[in-house]
Amino acid sequence: MASAASPTTFSLLHSATPSSSSTATSASPSPSRVQLTSSLRARPLRRLGFAAADPLLAASVAARVAAVRGGGKGARGVVSMAKKSVGDLSAADLKGKKVFVRADLNVPLDDNQNITDDTRIRAAIPTIKHLIQNGAKVILSSHLGRPKGVTPKYSLAPLVPRLSELIGIQIVKAEDSIGPEVEKLVASLPDGGVLLLENVRFYKEEEKNDPEHAKKLASLADLYVNDAFGTAHRAHASTEGVTKYLKPSVAGFLLQKELDYLVGAVSNPKRPFAAIVGGSKVSSKIGVIESLLEKVDILLLGGGMIFTFYKAQGLSVGSSLVEEDKLDLATSLLAKAKEKGVSLLLPSDVVIADKFAPDANSKVVPASAIPDGWMGLDIGPDSVKSFSEALDTTQTIIWNGPMGVFEFDKFAVGTEAIAKKLADLSGKGVTTIIGGGDSVAAVEKVGVASVMSHISTGGGASLELLEGKELPGVLALDEAVPVAV
Ligand SMILES: Nc1ncnc2c1ncn2[C@@H]1O[C@H](COP(=O)(O)OP(=O)(O)OP(=O)(O)O)[C@@H](O)[C@H]1O
Numbered sequence: 037m038a039s040a041a042s043p044t045t046f047s048l049l050h051s052a053t054p055s056s057s058s059t060a061t062s063a064s065p066s067p068s069r070v071q072l073t074s075s076l077r078a079r080p081l082r083r084l085g086f087a088a089a090d091p092l093l094a095a096s097v098a099a100r101v102a103a104v105r106g107g108g109k110g111a112r113g114v115v116s117m118a119k120k121s122v123g124d125l126s127a128a129d130l131k132g133k134k135v136f137v138r139a140d141l142n143v144p145l146d147d148n149q150n151i152t153d154d155t156r157i158r159a160a161i162p163t164i165k166h167l168i169q170n171g172a173k174v175i176l177s178s179h180l181g182r183p184k185g186v187t188p189k190y191s192l193a194p195l196v197p198r199l200s201e202l203i204g205i206q207i208v209k210a211e212d213s214i215g216p217e218v219e220k221l222v223a224s225l226p227d228g229g230v231l232l233l234e235n236v237r238f239y240k241e242e243e244k245n246d247p248e249h250a251k252k253l254a255s256l257a258d259l260y261v262n263d264a265f266g267t268a269h270r271a272h273a274s275t276e277g278v279t280k281y282l283k284p285s286v287a288g289f290l291l292q293k294e295l296d297y298l299v300g301a302v303s304n305p306k307r308p309f310a311a312i313v314g315g316s317k318v319s320s321k322i323g324v325i326e327s328l329l330e331k332v333d334i335l336l337l338g339g340g341m342i343f344t345f346y347k348a349q350g351l352s353v354g355s356s357l358v359e360e361d362k363l364d365l366a367t368s369l370l371a372k373a374k375e376k377g378v379s380l381l382l383p384s385d386v387v388i389a390d391k392f393a394p395d396a397n398s399k400v401v402p403a404s405a406i407p408d409g410w411m412g413l414d415i416g417p418d419s420v421k422s423f424s425e426a427l428d429t430t431q432t433i434i435w436n437g438p439m440g441v442f443e444f445d446k447f448a449v450g451t452e453a454i455a456k457k458l459a460d461l462s463g464k465g466v467t468t469i470i471g472g473g474d475s476v477a478a479v480e481k482v483g484v485a486s487v488m489s490h491i492s493t494g495g496g497a498s499l500e501l502l503e504g505k506e507l508p509g510v511l512a513l514d515e516a517v518p519v520a521v
């Protein structure tokens with residue numbers, strides 16, 4: 037049965053008028069992320085796990101400080117995520133010390149082993165540079181892909197030239213991640229030098245978080261820095277196990293910044309606070325939607341999951357993607373939004389296709405009028421307009437998951453329009469956080485990544501944080517010492 041449209045649920049039952057207009061505008065200049073994160077640095081904030089303090093983060097810090105001082109139960113998870121930072125270590129702590137740095141250098145490579153996107157390498161550089169500038173000997177480690185045993189195509193060797201170029205010195209590469217040869221290379225590492233270990237996943241013990249293996253990795257170094265945000269949701273030997281044998285174990289700058297935004301900013305946002313959730317299925321986003329319903333004022337839904345919501349409301353969805361076993365869940369999420377006073381908007385019109393292909397025939401129809409044999413592959417222009425109007429009222433926006441099948445140009449319009457809208461709002465001072473995965477790819481495709489407040493380097497890790505989960509790679513690090521501010 038169709039449920040009546042409520043004040044909190046966008047009415048699907050009115051007829052949308054397809055139009056070519058969109059309120060999306062091109063990005064206007066905005067303070068860069070670097071400016072935002074460097075201009076207002078304050079040591080007490082860093083001690084609490086914050087690298088940055090724009091006005092939004094300052095508010096978050098206040099909440100975290102209150103929580104540290106015995107604040108509300110809702111903040112408990114946040115408090116335990118306040119970790120000691122590499123920025124808290126003095127030059128004396130680092131000079132001549134062997135530092136095991138776990139980064140997430142899991143970058144895409146083409147068939148010729150060329151790096152096709154170096155974002156994760158660039159994101160790891162500030163921590164590495166900080167360490168070498170303070171005279172540390174950096175033992176850099178990462179996984180690449182999901183190898184089963186030693187697999188040459190997953191070697192970290194192709195990363196050496198780009199890493200050396202970005203760090204500004206020639207780095208040395210080991211053929212293994214433990215063992216006598218590695219120990220020799222560590223022993224010959226000069227202060228300020230960098231040794232890249234081979235893919236840590238060449239040992240099955242890595243993913244098993246085998247304590248003996250963790251001990252071997254730890255034995256290479258004096259202290260530990262985890263900057264691998266993208267892998268922080270994995271309790272592996274190099275992300276979690278080693279912390280038991282290396283003290284201090286601290287967060288790198290990237291890890292810290294991800295937490296600042298995905299935990300700090302989301303837990304105490306400038307309001308109104310909107311979330312845009314898309315992607316293929318409701319089932320993969322249930323946790324995120326439920327968690328965000330506790331926090332946001334506005335929730336915009338797009339992507340393949342909307343058809344399950346439409347069907348739950350009694351609408352025909354043609355051959356669109358539907359999870360039949362999630363219809364009741366969709367209904368209960370709509371009810372929960374209403375109960376929480378969250379304004380939940382579903383697209384009023386969709387772009388439909390006669391097949392799942394880049395060259396499919398397509399047309400725009402109201403969401404309530406999808407004919408049999410056609411499938412929805414993007415949100416329509418009226419939806420872009422109403423989503424944009426809703427976003428115009430906000431101060432903080434978090435986005436996870438594309439609005440349509442953006443891999444096909446014909447069905448990328450809605451996703452790209454939302455990316456441009458966020459870029460426009462970012463230029464006007466709205467905090468814009470892109471939660472990893474495909475939405476990051478979409479933002480990069482449109483060329484507006486640099487104007488967003490924060491682009492997460494983690495797919496699964498950012499999703500888990502948004503679901504309100506604590507990440508083992510973060511939990512294992514030393515607690516920040518609470519200080520008065
Ligand atoms: N209407 C639709 N029908 C079918 N698939 C869709 C539709 N809209 C979006 N998708 C697909 O959803 C996929 C992304 O879904 P996913 O849930 O993985 O999103 P994500 O959270 O951004 O990604 P990640 O899990 O990597 O973080 C894209 O490949 C896109 O083509």
Ligand SMILES: O=C(O)[C@H](O)COP(=O)(O)O
Pocket residue numbers: 140142181182266267270494495496497
């Ligand atoms: O790409 C990622 O999401 C991270 O590098 C983690 O990789 P994994 O899912 O193979 O652990």
